[in-house]
Amino acid sequence: HSFPKRRSSDLSKDLPGGDLIIHAGDFMNSGYDPIDIARFTNWYSSLLTMDYKHRVFIAGNHDGMFENKPELAKQLVDAYSGGLIYLQDSSHYLDYSHKNHNDTEITIYGSPWQPAFYDWAFNLPRNGWELELKWKDIPNDTDILVTHGPPFGHCDVTPYGNLNVGCELLRARVDELKPKIHVFGHVHSGYGYKFYKGTHFINAAVLNEKYKYANKPVTIDWDPETNELEFI
Helix, strand or coil: CCCCCCCHHHHHCCCCCCCEEEECCCCCCCCCCHHHHHHHHHHHHHHHHHCCCEEEECCCCCCCHHHHCHHHHHHHHHCCCCCEEECCCEEEEEEEEECCEEEEEEEEEEECCEECCCCCCCEECCCCHHHHHHHHCCCCCCCEEEECCCECCCCCEECCCCEECCEHHHHHHHHHHCCCEEEECCCHHHCEEEEECCEEEEECCCECCCCCECCCCCCEEEECCCCEEEEC
16 A cells, blocks of 8 residues: 655654654554654654653554564664664553653553554554553553554544444453543544543544645653643
């Protein structure tokens, strides 16, 4: 597949800086060109100059090399020693500072999987046992959950038929876990925010259905103790 080039300069001008930045996947073009990974990691590493001390990301269905050639992809990511944090069915623990509290340890968990969508990367059968096992692996103490796709019913409506296309099994697991924040993308038309039963759901897709940069990056001020959130 061929997709328009994503220009990191477009994003950079709309990033105000902060303690933590999260990318929920789809940073490659064809999914198989290592140059795409090098460009992304070079840009993501450079955000340290904007005070983004913690730079977390996962892969998405456009990032095929992370599934098909994971060792090579990891080498390209590790070539940048600026502290990039790649999560694939794994957790990262960090001390998060907030103006109203002392440092608080938070747990971030990331996973790239989603219900099958054409023949792209990180596909598993919808409502199948494979996906159910992936979601069961999410630790119970997760504060911030990052997945590529949305849970069913939350910021997941497609313009094609006005249907909810998120993952039903992910929704069931999220309802159990009740993370404080759930960040995702994948369904571009679902860009936006929803608060439901104690969880902030954020679809942070910056591209529209035509892969054009149309939505601003979501920037928030978050208090991990009270789970209060303010958009900036």
